[in-house]
Amino acid sequence: MLNYIPNGSKSVPVNLELLTERLKVLAEPKRLLIFNLLMEGVQCNCELGDSLQMPPNLISHHLSKLRAVGLVDVERDAVDSRWVYYSVNRAALDELNAAFGAFFDPNRIQPRRPNCGPQSLICP
Amino acid sequence: MLNYIPNGSKSVPVNLELLTERLKVLAEPKRLLIFNLLMEGVQCNCELGDSLQMPPNLISHHLSKLRAVGLVDVERDAVDSRWVYYSVNRAALDELNAAFGAFFDPNRIQPRRPNCGPQSLICP
């Protein structure tokens, strides 16, 4: 019902859709650099643009993708609302680490159980 | 020399190029499903195609991308070399987990140190 993979889906330990979605957003060189700066606490658009030598509209674009998957939060400055501050969403980061760790856990690796090939008698 | 990011690069704890490269390969729904089956020990092309209901040439294509970044190994059957068996490269998986864990470590999150905005006196 969740998906129609005959064999594989039964033991998938995580929400694969969410994991793929977030990995896709992170798997981009400049976005990963932006995220890295956010991990260090740097936050406003202009700072990111200066540090990474990227135009502000590109920063905006990449940040909107990071926001779309919940990895980054936004807050406007209380004194001068022209400034917006970006930060890593801690809960999403924890979720990401948990999902990634569960999926890529080396202990999940199983030895080959041949259902096919000349050393098997099941498959044609 | 390594790269020309003025501020951000100094404390990046991992090889960002390799991490991005591998995440890019994994951040694709069907490839993640293939990799999931390989974690479970299923290995030959035909099995993957049957389980995921995908044509063998597509399986080949995705597996070649997983191989290209070292995450998957290939071995031909000793008895009948028409069959090829795919497996997760344990060393690469460990590397991936180490890099991911180091980069997305929640302890890396720092509070904002304003270099910009109205609450700062440095930046215009």
Add this chain to the structure above:
DNA sequence: AATATAGTTCAACATACGTTGAATTATATT
């Protein structure tokens, strides 16, 4: 020798996506 099988490679297509420059919004300053 001829046929079948497992898998790969190739060419072509459609779509997704990062990048760019200009226009736009919203707030603050003069």
Add this chain to the structure above:
DNA sequence: AATATAATTCAACGTATGTTGAACTATATT
């Protein structure tokens, strides 16, 4: 009121990439 500033949105472009069907390679079987 007019100008400046921080950021976003929009339209357009070029490239990258997943998908498909057919051709091809290599090995095994009859």
